[in-house]
Amino acid sequence: MKDLSQDxxxxxxxxxxxxxxxxxxxxxxxxxxVVAIKDISFDIRxxxxxxxxxxxxxxxxxxxxxxxxxxxxxxxxxxxxxxRRKPMKPYQVARQxxxxxxxxxxxxxGMSVLDNIMTGRINQMSASFFDQAFWWGKAQRExxxxxxxxxxxxxxxxxxHIRKTPVGRLPYGLKxxxxxxxxxxxxxxxxxxxxxxxxxxxxxxxxxxRFILDVNDEFGTTTVLIEHDxxxxxxxxxxxxxxxxxxxxxxxxxxxxxxxxxVIDAYLGVSHD
Amino acid sequence: xxxxxxxAGTPASIPALLARNVAQFGSKPAxxxxxxxxxxxxxxxEAAEEINAIALGLLALGVERGDHVAVIGRNRPALYWSxxxxxxxxxxxxxxxxxxxxxEMAYVLExxxxxxxxxxxxxxxxxxxxxxxxxxxxxxxxxQDARGLRKYDHAKLHALAxxxxxxxxxxxxxxxxxxxxxxxxHTDSTCVMLYTSGTTGKPKGVVLSNQNIIETSKASSEFxxxxxxxxxxxxxxxxxxxxxxxxxxxxxxxxxxxxxxxSADTMMTDLREIGPTYYFAPPRVFENLLTSVMIRMEDxxxxxxxxxxxxxxxxxxxxxxxxxxxxxxxMDRLKYALGNLMVIGPLKNTLGMSRIRVGYTAxxxxxxxxxxxxxxxxxxxxxxxxxxxxxxxxxxxxxNEVRPDTVGVPSPGxxxxxxxxxxxxxxxxxxxxxxxxxxxxxxxxxxxxxxxxTGDAGFIExxxxxxxxxxxxxxxxxxxxxxxxxxxxxxxxxxxxxxxLEAVVFGSGRETCTAFINIDLTAVxxxxxxxxxxxxxxxxxxxxxxxxxxxxxxxxxxxxxxxxDEMLSGxxxxxxxxxxxxxxxxxxxxxxxxKVRRRIIEEKFQDLIDALYSGKPEQYTETEVTYxxxxxxxxxxxxxxxxxxxxxxxxxxxVAAE
Numbered sequence: 001m002k003d004l005s006q007d008x009x010x011x012x013x014x015x016x017x018x019x020x021x022x023x024x025x026x027x028x029x030x031x032x033x034v035v036a037i038k039d040i041s042f043d044i045r046x047x048x049x050x051x052x053x054x055x056x057x058x059x060x061x062x063x064x065x066x067x068x069x070x071x072x073x074x075x076x077x078x079x080x081x082x083x084r085r086k087p088m089k090p091y092q093v094a095r096q097x098x099x100x101x102x103x104x105x106x107x108x109x110g111m112s113v114l115d116n117i118m119t120g121r122i123n124q125m126s127a128s129f130f131d132q133a134f135w136w137g138k139a140q141r142e143x144x145x146x147x148x149x150x151x152x153x154x155x156x157x158x159x160x161h162i163r164k165t166p167v168g169r170l171p172y173g174l175k176x177x178x179x180x181x182x183x184x185x186x187x188x189x190x191x192x193x194x195x196x197x198x199x200x201x202x203x204x205x206x207x208x209x210r211f212i213l214d215v216n217d218e219f220g221t222t223t224v225l226i227e228h229d230x231x232x233x234x235x236x237x238x239x240x241x242x243x244x245x246x247x248x249x250x251x252x253x254x255x256x257x258x259x260x261x262x263v264i265d266a267y268l269g270v271s272h273d
Numbered sequence: 274x275x276x277x278x279x280x281a282g283t284p285a286s287i288p289a290l291l292a293r294n295v296a297q298f299g300s301k302p303a304x305x306x307x308x309x310x311x312x313x314x315x316x317x318x319e320a321a322e323e324i325n326a327i328a329l330g331l332l333a334l335g336v337e338r339g340d341h342v343a344v345i346g347r348n349r350p351a352l353y354w355s356x357x358x359x360x361x362x363x364x365x366x367x368x369x370x371x372x373x374x375x376x377e378m379a380y381v382l383e384x385x386x387x388x389x390x391x392x393x394x395x396x397x398x399x400x401x402x403x404x405x406x407x408x409x410x411x412x413x414x415x416x417q418d419a420r421g422l423r424k425y426d427h428a429k430l431h432a433l434a435x436x437x438x439x440x441x442x443x444x445x446x447x448x449x450x451x452x453x454x455x456x457x458x459h460t461d462s463t464c465v466m467l468y469t470s471g472t473t474g475k476p477k478g479v480v481l482s483n484q485n486i487i488e489t490s491k492a493s494s495e496f497x498x499x500x501x502x503x504x505x506x507x508x509x510x511x512x513x514x515x516x517x518x519x520x521x522x523x524x525x526x527x528x529x530x531x532x533x534x535x536s537a538d539t540m541m542t543d544l545r546e547i548g549p550t551y552y553f554a555p556p557r558v559f560e561n562l563l564t565s566v567m568i569r570m571e572d573x574x575x576x577x578x579x580x581x582x583x584x585x586x587x588x589x590x591x592x593x594x595x596x597x598x599x600x601x602x603x604m605d606r607l608k609y610a611l612g613n614l615m616v617i618g619p620l621k622n623t624l625g626m627s628r629i630r631v632g633y634t635a636x637x638x639x640x641x642x643x644x645x646x647x648x649x650x651x652x653x654x655x656x657x658x659x660x661x662x663x664x665x666x667x668x669x670x671x672x673n674e675v676r677p678d679t680v681g682v683p684s685p686g687x688x689x690x691x692x693x694x695x696x697x698x699x700x701x702x703x704x705x706x707x708x709x710x711x712x713x714x715x716x717x718x719x720x721x722x723x724x725x726x727t728g729d730a731g732f733i734e735x736x737x738x739x740x741x742x743x744x745x746x747x748x749x750x751x752x753x754x755x756x757x758x759x760x761x762x763x764x765x766x767x768x769x770x771x772x773x774l775e776a777v778v779f780g781s782g783r784e785t786c787t788a789f790i791n792i793d794l795t796a797v798x799x800x801x802x803x804x805x806x807x808x809x810x811x812x813x814x815x816x817x818x819x820x821x822x823x824x825x826x827x828x829x830x831x832x833x834x835x836x837x838d839e840m841l842s843g844x845x846x847x848x849x850x851x852x853x854x855x856x857x858x859x860x861x862x863x864x865x866x867x868k869v870r871r872r873i874i875e876e877k878f879q880d881l882i883d884a885l886y887s888g889k890p891e892q893y894t895e896t897e898v899t900y901x902x903x904x905x906x907x908x909x910x911x912x913x914x915x916x917x918x919x920x921x922x923x924x925x926x927x928v929a930a931e
Contacts, residue, residue, distance in 0.1 A: 160539050
């Protein structure tokens with residue numbers, strides 16, 4: 001059994017999982033009278049792939065928004081790197097080092113893949129307006145640095161052939177990959193993926209899974225993902241949180257979750273014989 | 274031309290040529306690769322340093338004289354360096370096809386007994402590890418791209434950069450040994466071992482000596498006046514003899530620059546950016562390019578389309594003449610210049626062919642229309658005929674004597690002879706040493722005087738001296754009534770239609786000929802889109818009645834054309850079907866160089882062949898397919914079989930002379 005102490009544990013394939021990066025304590029989130037998340041607690045560890053699954057409307061995307069800091073829960077506490085999180089302004093949210101992709105792709109259609117990816121570096125730019133306007137001094141240095149980083153990610157995700165293609169012209173699977181690239185180029189400490197495989201065919205799913213694993217392997221990025229495809233979730237993740245109607249009904253390794261009768265009932269809908 | 278030999282003073286090996294190049298053009302670019310969006314350049318001096326480090330690293334790992342070092346991966350400078358480094362260390366490089374599945378690789382690795390394997394990335398490493406479970410002799414696996422390999426057991430696995438670093442660190446200790454081994458290389462020592470693609474049976478390891486490679490590279494470079502300022506794009510499989518000759522042999526002989534694309538998908542963009550001056554591509558590449566140009570022109574506006582066709586038609590009549598230096602009227606020249614400015618120049622630029630001085634195609638017959646198209650654009654596209662066993666060159670077309678139906682005159686230093694059965698034999702300085710561990714095949718292919726059988730039937734045109742190839746000698750057969758059967762002749766005619774990707778004709782020993790057809794998904798798919806015909810898969814499109822009508826009209830057109838040739842009029846196709854799957858090298862139906870493996874197809878689709886000859890209107894069939902990751906699956910379909918109209922020969926049927 002895994003040692004879930006603060007020191008972390010080692011996975012079967014030899015990856016080191018560190019201590020707790022983020023902890024959710026009794027989170028409740030309401031929209032007016034609707035309770036989206038009801039009293040949920042779980043933690044995320046350094047370097048792990050953590051999945052959140054559940055049927056439609058279970059509150060998964062809301063949970064992701066709580067993790068990113070976009071929503072502030074009415075009750076409960078979010079502890080991020082040893083600090084309790086307070087309500088934040090949007091720019092503060094963006095600067096925490098948490099990057100994400102969206103369920104329905106949010107890229108700039110008219111811009112090239114490269115330009116889209118470069119927008120992910122916006123937080124790493126600090127040159128003055130004047131320098132930027134004349135592409136002078138610091139602005140120039142920064143751009144070279146950012147481009148280098150962007151090219152590294154392009155190479156990593158194997159999208160060299162569409163570097164200069166406007167995003168609007170790309171097929172869905174590639175757009176998803178570009179979105180991942182934009183998130184990665186920000187060098188996030190936590191990467192949030194909202195249904196990275198939705199609407200993909202088997203081959204695209206396999207590619208995407210490989211990239212998620214490679215990202216985790218290569219950069220050690222802590223990854224939280226929401227996904228409907230059970231097969232993908234079970235193969236990819238180290239630990240899984242299962243949600244249903246805003247409540248947590250399971251938490252543990254893929255095997256533990258798979259054999260949890262409550263989960264089987266709620267999510268897989270298999271009858272007990 | 275007199276049979277030249279590598280005399281005193283000429284470098285005797287590839288590493289010796291490298292040393293000469295460093296001395297002569299040390300600061301000139303030798304390799305370029307696009308990486309991280311930028312073309313990275315290595316000069317001859319820098320490349321030599323990298324090669325030296327790899328060679329020292331290999332010595333440190335324990336490479337022995339005569340070891341075989343397998344090299345697997347896409348075209349990247351580091352892998353080319355690895356091959357030369359292996360030579361320096363006294364070993365023999367054996368490049369393998371990177372898209373081969375593990376089983377195919379296992380045979381070659383076991384046969385050559387490689388202890389060292391140098392790979393490009395994780396994909397190749399995985400395959401080698403899989404092979405290694407059965408073939409235990411592999412001691413070290415070296416990889417270039419570390420991605421995804423972090424968690425692997427590194428007891429036998431090394432990053433190429435680490436190997437180089439170790440080599441550099443051990444420089445003092447090993448430099449002497451390396452210099453000694455390099456000095457031992459002479460003209461007769463083995464330069465490289467290349468495996469044939471294996472149209473029939475298991476692949477054979479062709480041993481080529483330094484003399485073979487250097488002589489051939491020298492002769493062919495001089496034939497086409499290649500110089501150090503030429504640029505090539507290295508994108509064809511490294512395991513193929515052509516790539517070895519172009520990207521290593523000729524590159525080292527003349528000192529030109531080898532450019533490696535960023536990835537397989539960016540080939541076209543990279544081609545445009547580099548603008549090679551010397552270009553080689555199999556007919557398939559030229560066909561695909563032409564198809565895509567034509568499809569895009571169909572989608573263009575009416576004005577552009579008319580302008581395109583107007584100037585292209587003119588260029589087709591004038592362009593080839595201009596290339597061959599024939600006289601062309603002033604008005605025609607003016608019109609061609611105008612077309613060049615408005616249509617042809619921009620088109621060539623888009624194709625990345627603006628700077629091509631010499632272009633070659635080989636491997637298969639090329640359609641006359643395709644050939645003429647590129648010649649019309651003013652691209653000096655020529656044909657050559659060759660084999661691995663000849664270090665590529667047997668015949669090639671000189672400038673000004675280019676025709677689609679011949680393969681040219683014997684290359685410098687090559688002698689050609691046609692034997693009584695019509696089979697082509699050759700003898701040249703490039704003739705291979707032997708098949709590795711296969712004295713029997715060596716003896717049956719190469720006779721005591723050095724004549725090698727090509728396995729192709731052909732004849733030399735009496736008035737021009739050009740060689741014409743009819744077909745594979747063993748595929749040329751007789752039909753039941755004794756008429757000549759040359760399947761490839763008919764297949765090529767079929768394949769010249771953009772809608773037909775591949776065709777296999779049967780009829781040896783039978784009353785009539787029949788055919789399997791593969792449609793070209795790009796061309797037919799575009800047509801379907803234009804006509805609002807919905808389809809979900811290749812299979813569905815291939816079975817569409819309108820597609821069958823189109824293919825039928827193509828087959829009938831071919832029949833009319835075949836009927837005109839008295840000798841081959843028996844090869845008209847009476848019945849055909851469109852296959853439900855694309856013929857694929859992964860299923861063993863094609864070789865890795867995409868040549869049809871007739872026997873295997875005959876066995877695999879026996880039920881369909883029976884149906885073709887039994888007169889049934891349709892046939893249900895199940896076929897096993899292999900996916901890219903090696904898993905197997907089954908597809909089933911009911912195929913419609915159609916009769917095609919044939920033309921009866923006018924004259925009373927004569928028994929064809931051979």
